[in-house]
Amino acid sequence: MSLEQLFSPLQVGAIHLPNRIVMAPLTRGRAGAERIPNDLMLEYYALRAGAGLIITEATQISEQAAGWDQSPGIHTDAQVQGWQKITEAVHRQGGRIVLQLWHTGRASHPDFQPGGELPVSASAIAINGYSHTPKGKKPYLAPRPLQLDEIPGVVQQYATATRRAQDAGFDGVEIHAANGYLIDQFLKDGVNQRTDAYGGSIANRARFLLEVTEAVVNAWSSDRVGIKLSPSNHGYNDMRDSDPKATFTYVAEALNAFNLAFLDVFEPLPGHELAAEDDRYTPVIREAYNGVLVVGGGYDAELGEAAISNGEADLIAYGVPFIANPDLVERFRLGAALNSPDPTTFHARGEKGYLDYPLLAKV
Known part of the structure; x- marks a missing residue:
């Protein structure tokens, strides 16, 4: 099958992409206890610079935002310096890279929080499940609802992290408003039970996202x-x-007013482990949103080509295929076989399952 669409260039805001293949954000937990991007991560991202665009792993915007062991941050000078080495390495390889801004909200635990405090969210509703904390696997606790006078400070955390990302040499940022983290907790009424200006109506629940x-x-x-x-x-x-x-x-529709570089929708295809049983809403978003749309979740090269050809999306995000195939773009280009991923190493430590997947042999 021809992959003419996947390999066509696209201007995405201020960023020119040579192809439509996006490396999706992938939390790997290799940043160490200090959450400082390191040489392991530098090699990992540089190897994947052939992507039209790299979106980094979710990166915490403050200490309060943390909720994953050894994920990186962007809230200290050392973290900025660590990321700067990575952006320089990706750029040397001809790549483009944006930083994903992350506040986990209730998907955290006191073990991650300064002073062992409760994590924050829209409402005091706990996740039914377990957090993998630095001190072991523990049940999630009911979070503390953000007070009205605290919300501007959290909004400011996103802005400060954005300026730090610019200092670190990124080509842009992606606001993580998906997958049950803080902004999503405000958006969805399964968690947001507020009765103030940030709860109730859809407009109120979207207020925090729009302010961020x-x-x-x-x-x-x-x-x-x-x-x-x-x-x-x-x-x-x-x-x-x-x-x-x-x-x-x-x-x-509300996001149209901002003239953003792109909107990235994670809605896995049938057969994916996170595919929903209800209707797909990406077509609704595509109709309502005027800008560049990224889709991801279970696409291969052929499905990605078809989605662009059919007008369903402009860019295709690939996650697990990029874990196992640093040279995924070249493999797609040549129609080469893909390495099989090893899920047991997705969130392990060190090089195994991180830097040891083989590249295509050079002839």
């Missing part, structure tokens, strides 16, 4: 900003919404 978006755009430039959404009730992080079609139609 405005702050991030003002901290840099709209053509350097993307947003990630996950509309389906796929259950990850125990998330639900009573009317995803209405919620995400409103959100997509």
